[in-house]
Amino acid sequence: MEVSALKKIIDDFCVSEEVNIEKTGLIIDGAALYYSLYYNADPKLDQRCGGDYPGFKDEVCNFFKTLQDCEVTPYVFLDGGSDPDKRKTLVSRLKHKLKKAKTVAETKPDAAPKGCNVLPPLVKDVFIEILKEKDIMFEQCLGEADPVIVSAANQNQCAVLSIDKDFYIFEVHKGFLHLDNFEWKSKEDEKIPAKLYTRSKFCEHFKLDPALMPVFASIAGNDYSILEDRGRFARESSSPGEYSIKRLDGMLNFLSKVNLDGLNDSQKRERALSEALNHVGKKENQTFKLAIQKYVQPEKKCFELPTWVSKKVERGELTTFVISVLDQKTMMLPALVEDFSQRSSYTAAYRIRQYFYGLLTGGQICTEYDRDGKEIKDKRVPSILLSSDEQKQLKLQRLHKVLRLIMKYTSALENIPDELKLVFVTAATLMLPHQPDQEDKLLLVSGSVSLNLCLILSVEDEFERKMKALKDEGVNNWQPRVAHAFSQWQCCMRQSLHLNQLLCSPLPEPQCARLYCGPLLHRLADEDTIEELQKTLRGEKKELYDNLKTVCH
Structure with missing residues (x-):
């Protein structure tokens, strides 16, 4: 429900009850939680430079650690495919988010209007990764999560934690906790101050x-x-x-x-x-x-989905984008903070998505909603499907043929740890048509090398401290060309992750939370900075850097 005034009415009339949350189960709207944690983090997490996933992971882990300290057992539910009835609403929202992305891109971080937020592209992937790492019970729904959340809350006699105002309307027996009033950072005596809303009290107040x-x-x-x-x-x-x-x-x-x-x-x-x-x-x-x-x-x-797809989606092993592609032959590409004078960053991963669509639809045309200039337009995209003779072969053989485009670039990665190989596989997309110019290609590759170098280094050594200091300094001279190049890299990376999932993960998946830190990489995009940092390397780290550099060449 998109009525911002409803919460204000409830707060102004004191319809909610002040409570302390402890020793209980809690049904959590996962999408609402990761949006809220990213946008309300203190210090504020980057949106302008492509995101700060390590910082986001710290925020999420701190949240669930607080719940654990208060003996609160979380059950997280995530949205799946969108309702076709909401197509116009979703397109309208996408247009609105596009305007926000453009504002963020063209405004200094401290000068952006309040509420002008754009979620970086890998946030949901990182969130699911953390849930798995922490053994937190979660389910990724096939459709919208609201009906599942209401059912689970009433069945388990738990309150719901969300920012979705629809939960003011649903009959949730144990009530609704709005995230804005869930003061988890102010816990005291292993209790979390919060405001509990119940529909019955609202109706009683307004007769x-x-x-x-x-x-x-x-x-x-x-x-x-x-x-x-x-x-x-x-x-x-x-x-x-x-x-x-x-x-x-x-x-x-x-x-x-x-x-x-x-x-x-x-x-x-x-x-x-x-x-x-x-x-x-x-x-x-x-x-x-x-x-x-x-x-x-x-x-x-x-949704009419194959059983294996449904199961993998529910376990968070497959992106929910597959649902919209299978059910509606559509893909809504989220708004990105990028250089709006150039073509959409999603163009860089166009060929990967064609293979993705081909595997799911058997060669049917899909409709993509993406930025064209400053507007959202729908575009028919032909999927890439193997020949009819090849289709008669075993499924596994077909999948390996599709992988050939990517795998042929991995022969030089023998000295790279398994968890980093998929990162470098994304470089393959830079060889395809409709790609950035040579200067941006080098920027993408050098950024990937610099990033993975800092991932491998120990946490507390001299180099790591210098890297942290660089990030904390922030990005004063924001360069649209740099932002756009890294945006293209993330599009390729994410689509490679999702294609890898669809192919049952023939390549080990990297830790998404360690893949990208926007403020740090924008600082590293300065060649003088890279040269200065190289001087701090010694011994085996210098050799490792040279190996990574050789691979990219």
């Missing part, structure tokens, strides 16, 4: 029949519907708040006065909706009824 909460959500505005009332409800409100507050208050007052005598819950909702529409001169609309039903009976979205 609203609980059966009408879905009606309120549908007309107030969500992903499926919004009632254009031309300010009528706001004008009828006595609330001293701003327009958005007045509007919601007016709706709640109106619904609380609808005569519901002798009606069952279904009939109550039908009458309330009809009267609300009539009140503002609107005709009956099926859209509102469908939106109401989403809250009355939140159901899991059914």
Whole structure:
């Protein structure tokens, strides 16, 4: 539910109850958590230079360590494929995020408008990696996580932790904890201060029949519907708040006065909706009824997926992008902070995605939503499929043929540790058509070498301390060309990771959390800085650096 004023109403009217969280189970909306942890980290995590994954990992680990200290058992649920009914909403959101990405790219870090946030591309991959490392129970849903979360919360008698305002509407027996009021960094005596919201208390305060909460959500505005009332409800409100507050208050007052005598819950909702529409001169609309039903009976979205795909998605072993490709033949490419005077960074990984689509669809055309200039446009992408004769061969042989494009570049990696090989495999994409120019190719490769050099070095040696100092200094002279090149590298890296997953991981996967640190690599993009750092290398580290350099040449 996209009504920012709803939380303000709840806070202003003190509808929530102050509680201390300890010794309990907790159902966590995974997407809400990693967004919140990344955007609200202190010190602030980088968004302008492509992300700071090591810093993000520290924040996530600290969060779950706090839960452990307070004997809180987390159950994390992550979103899967999107609902086709929300296509227009998702495209609209993508356009909005694109504008934010452009603002972040063109504004100094401390000068970006409040709330202008863009999630770096590998954050979800890093988050899932941490959940596995820490043995935290989680499930990646096939569809949207909301219905699964509500069911799990009521079945296990746990509260829900999220920022999604839909949980103000759903009937969650043990209540809803908004992440903004979940003060995990202020724990005291092994307890976490928080504010607990329950739907029953909200309805009691506004004298609203609980059966009408879905009606309120549908007309107030969500992903499926919004009632254009031309300010009528706001004008009828006595609330001293701003327009958005007045509007919601007016709706709640109106619904609380609808005569519901002798009606069952279904009939109550039908009458309330009809009267609300009539009140503002609107005709009956099926859209509102469908939106109401989403809250009355939140159901899991059914996808026709192969069993092995479903199982791997649920275990976090396969990206949820496969669901949209298999079910709808679409791919929404998230907005990136990049140089908007150049073509989209996703172009660099175009050929890899074609193989990805080909394996999933059997050669059908897919539709991608990506940036074209400053606008979001949909583009039909032909997938790459092997010949009919090759299709008759064993599945494993087919997959190995598809891998040939990538694997042929790995013969020179014999001296590279297994966990780093996939990082260097992404360099193969730089040899394909529609790639960056020679200068940017060298930048991508040199950045990869510098990055992996610092990954291998011990944590507390002189070199590592210098690297940390460089990161902490920040990036004063942000270069669009550098940002764009690293953005291209991350696109190639992520798509290589997902293709590797689809092929049942023939190459060992690297630790995503150690793959990239934007502020550090932007500093390392300065050749003088690299030369200075090389002087600190000695013995086997110098030899290792030379080996890595030779491989890239």
